[in-house]
Amino acid sequence: MIFNPIDMDNWSRKPYFEHYLNNVRCTYSMTANIDITLLLEELNNKGIKLYPTLIHMITTVVNRNVEFRTCIDSEGRLGHWDSLSPSFTIFHDDDKTFSSIWTLYSEEFDDFYNRYLDDIEKYGSIKRFVSKTSEPPNTFPISSIPWVSFTGFNLNVYNEGTYLLPIFTMGKYFRCDEKILLPLSGQFHHAVCDGYHAGVLYNELQLRADTYKQWLPNY
Numbered sequence: 001m002i003f004n005p006i007d008m009d010n011w012s013r014k015p016y017f018e019h020y021l022n023n024v025r026c027t028y029s030m031t032a033n034i035d036i037t038l039l040l041e042e043l044n045n046k047g048i049k050l051y052p053t054l055i056h057m058i059t060t061v062v063n064r065n066v067e068f069r070t071c072i073d074s075e076g077r078l079g080h081w082d083s084l085s086p087s088f089t090i091f092h093d094d095d096k097t098f099s100s101i102w103t104l105y106s107e108e109f110d111d112f113y114n115r116y117l118d119d120i121e122k123y124g125s126i127k128r129f130v131s132k133t134s135e136p137p138n139t140f141p142i143s144s145i146p147w148v149s150f151t152g153f154n155l156n157v158y159n160e161g162t163y164l165l166p167i168f169t170m171g172k173y174f175r176c177d178e179k180i181l182l183p184l185s186g187q188f189h190h191a192v193c194d195g196y197h198a199g200v201l202y203n204e205l206q207l208r209a210d211t212y213k214q215w216l217p218n219y
Helices: 014-023 037-046 050-063 109-123 195-210
Strands: 003-005 027-035 070-072 078-081 085-092 097-102 139-145 167-171 174-176 179-189
Touching: 027 195, 037 050, 037 179, 037 195, 050 085, 050 109, 050 139, 050 195, 097 109, 097 139, 179 195
Parallel strands: 085 139, 139 167
Antiparallel strands: 003 078, 027 179, 070 078, 085 097, 167 179, 174 179
8 A cells, every 4th residue: 555646746737637626626427338248147157246346347447547546645645546445335225224345455356356255244234334444545435326227427525626536336237239238427536537537447447347258267
């Protein structure tokens, strides 16, 4: 867990960062459908859960793009983490509440998946807003709304507007033209990433879904 401060005077993004943080503080959201047809079939065949698989996919792509690891740390420094781990929500069906859990990231799917299962077993029945405490600073949020296949989703966060990490929300997957599509919404801060970077992220997510044989376990 290493935080790398940015040298503003030698940062090519400096004018964009200053404009979208100081002059016109701006976040934006984007929703796209990810084709998970073949991936979902493979997961069902292998008995692997979809939610942690999607969390791992998102986290892997986020960690491969420095724009989505850029933030302001507790000391007020701008920089980027060498790696992020996901903080995600779980739903309590009996009383319709949710809790937040985080799982230490590993690029190896097996490692992360087993950690996820361990965390669910230990903390999944604890009904608190944050059921697993001691969350490290290098996490970013992921949640799911699996009851509706939305076409757009926007978070309205009323604070100082300096939270720079992405926030992701999944929707209910649906069938369209023989494909199974998953709506995924991302909330981004314009100070650190533009539409181009969001496009790269979604395209890399689709590529990861298409190349599942390269990273899913063979069992």
